[in-house]
Amino acid sequence: MxxxxxxxxxxxxxxxxxxxxxxxxxxxxxxxxTAGQSGSGGAGEIIIVDTSGSMGPATMAAAKDAAQAALAEIVDGTWFAVIAGADRAMLAYPQVSSGPGMTKMDAQARQDASAAIGRFVGSGGTAISTWLDLAGQLFSSVTEITQRHVLLLTDGENRERPGRLDEAINRATGYYQADCRGAGTDWQVAEIRRIAQALLGTVDIIPSPAEMRAQFQDIMRKAMARGxxxxxxxxxxxxxxxxxxxxxxxxxxxxxxxxxxxxxxxxxxxxxxxxxxxxxxxxxxxxxxxxxxxxxxxxxxxxxxxxxxxxxxxxxxxxxxxxSELTTRIDQQVAHYTGQAELADAIQEGLAAKAAGDEATATTKLGRAVQLAAETGNDEATSKLRKVVDVDNEKEGTVRLKRTIEKADEMALDTASTKTTRIRKEPS
Amino acid sequence: MTCPSCGSTVPDSARFCESCGAQLGQPAVVPAAAGAPPPADHPLGDAPISAPTRKPVGFLADPPKAAGRRPCGECGGEVGPDLYCLACGTKAPSERDHFEEQPASWVAGVCDKAIGKSRNEDAMALLAGEAPGSRAVLVVLDGVSNSVDSDVASLAGARAAREVLRVPLPAGMGTPESRDAAVRKVFANAVAAANTAIVAVTDPDSPNPASATFSAAVLEGRRISWANIGDSRSYWIPDSGQPLQLSVDDSVAQEQIESGVAREVAETGPQAHAITKWLGRDAEDIVPSVGSREVEASGWLLTCSDGLWNYISAPEAMAAQVRATGTTTPLDLAQALVAFANASGGHDNITAALARVDVSDLGQNDRTPTPGGVPSDG
Missing domain, CATH: 2.60.40.3670 (Immunoglobulin-like)
Structure with a gap:
């Protein structure tokens, strides 16, 4: 318990x-x-792999391998399904046309699902709203599932009429959780972050196909540990x-x-x-x-x-x-996290300003971010910021935007902006 | 041990229940040396008269315990198990920080931490007969705040004194002088019992042993008797006419007043709160000043700590405050006086204990019995 x-x-x-x-x-x-084992109901896992035409051969091969590795992490007895996502969503496994759209994991199901994933071919566009809606329908086809989790991989920008994705996010919000990953640099961080935030999950970039397998395994292990x-x-x-x-x-x-x-x-x-x-x-x-x-x-x-x-x-x-000795004291934890929240805002606003061509604002915001990351000991943010700006003075927060930036570094900074560090706690 | 109020398990050393805030355990019982001869310092050690023998008829029972947790004092809402109001979040005071006693409809008191203090070192113990005007006992102790555990000590002391005053005051051997001597003896016993209880709960190694003032008033029919050590006070406040401060403080301020300094000056001076007598392990003189008088009119007997009288020291000021409330319900008046002191700053713990005297309740026979117990007129 x-x-x-x-x-x-x-x-x-x-x-x-x-x-x-x-x-x-x-x-x-x-x-x-373990998820689904605590007696309060079953757990359900759905893996959604982008199979649009934009997925290059290397990315597709890595995605298949990663999805198969994720299957291996799903505990036997867990309800699961696999969705192939393009301009519409297709139920790749279990291949049923009526009744429950999910099946319980066992050795045979894992093998069959792996085989289905192996047959993925990239074609068509990207309509993420249809993927989210199908996942919701599949979960609702099995009433005993009370814990619902989706692993979503995409590599491209959503190509739908504005608003459709938000409507689908609203339908899924509060019903299932989703961890989202973007492969390569052609996807929109803000768009995918919106999904992950609403669906209480994480967002991150997988810049190279080689890292995909480990990321999928990690996500699925964490999902299965949520008892x-x-x-x-x-x-x-x-x-x-x-x-x-x-x-x-x-x-x-x-x-x-x-x-x-x-x-x-x-x-x-x-x-x-x-x-x-x-x-x-x-x-x-x-x-x-x-x-x-x-x-x-x-x-x-x-x-x-x-x-x-x-x-x-x-x-x-x-x-x-x-x-006043008592009232002017600022709790360390409160100060630390106030700084971390401001850091997240400074990074996101700085990158948005940079994308909009407003270099002055971008420089100020990212400079403040460098300062805050240093003050709050957020080494991950510091190292990611240093790939986007040249730092003149960390303490003062004076920086210059780098002339040439790897797109992936900028996206990695953006996805990591909400990650915080902790400080040692002394009960107040 | 388990909390008698809510049944939670609490550590044996706990003074208050963590879950409901009820006060735990009885104040330390003063061990009586059964069978052994009284020690030399015993209050009855070599007294000229025997300890008074008393008929059990006058025995007064303790005030009933309040059932359950009181509603929130701020908004009247329910108080949660975490001791904060479920509606407004106000912290419910612990039973030690704020308690009320109402042993009879005509006698009540409130003992309150005050908003400016972190701990309630005042204590109060009341008794009353059911019939209005029959018999009331008001005991107030004010623990001295720079001593250790004076909150525990003052309550132990107040309750020990209450035990002594539970039976009617003696009438003596037939003359007013002998009655006064017998009453004086009883009050001396009450003070000694309080002192013994205070010392008993004091850590013998404490460099700042607990100490407290003592003020008690007993109303029996028309007769008020009082005893005092330190600067807690008893007042007589008739509904109309001249109010009186009955007790005389043992304080530097009082000494200054007696030497001609104006009350307002003395009571606001640097030594205003220095007391010259107190109870506790380091007490030098624990013989109380004692007095008594008959009352002719309806009014209030008030025993209070300096947390109240600080703001309205003169009897006229106290009477004005009492009369302004316009109530004849003692609990309402006690609450109003405590609220007044808090509104005035609440710089010190506040205790107000009151007995309502209504002459229409008192027949001619209630005139103080002649010594010997036979009514002289009636």
């Missing part, structure tokens, strides 16, 4: 008249087990308070604020998807009406809920004090 725990990092002391409370809540899951099907971050705030934002800040930055589902007038749920043995950090910011010096009150109860059951809770507090 999975066990959850929560710890809160914050400076609870507010000055006279202070209203805004910031806290980092770390939620840790232990003993998650806790679906959980929500439940946030209670007192009457008269306002939730400024709720953000996941580790392992990646994801703003959940707009994804609130009300539970009651004071409580809302934010989706977190499935959990493996892992730890995630959330940054909650609450505005409460100021109280008199010396008063203490609860600003938020931050809980993890599995269905209706609350499995852990962290308390975010506010205490008004006239001791």
């Amino acid at each position: 999975a066990e959850f725990s929560a710890s809160v990092y914050q400076n609870e002391f507010l000055p006279d008249g202070g209203t805004d409370v910031n806290a980092i809540v770390t939620i840790t899951c232990q003993g998650a087990g 806790v099907a679906d959980a929500s971050l439940r946030v209670w705030t007192p009457q008269g308070a306002q939730v400024l934002f709720v953000r996941q800040v580790s392992p990646t930055v994801e703003d959940l604020s707009s994804r609130r589902t009300p539970v009651n007038p004071l409580t809302g749920d934010y989706p977190t998807g499935a959990w493996a043995d892992e730890s995630r950090d959330y940054h909650v910011a609450i505005r409460v009406p100021a109280k008199a010096i010396g008063q203490e009150q609860l600003a938020a109860r931050v809980q993890l809920a599995l269905g209706a059951d609350v499995v852990t809770q962290g308390l975010v507090k506010a205490t008004w004090s006239n001791n």
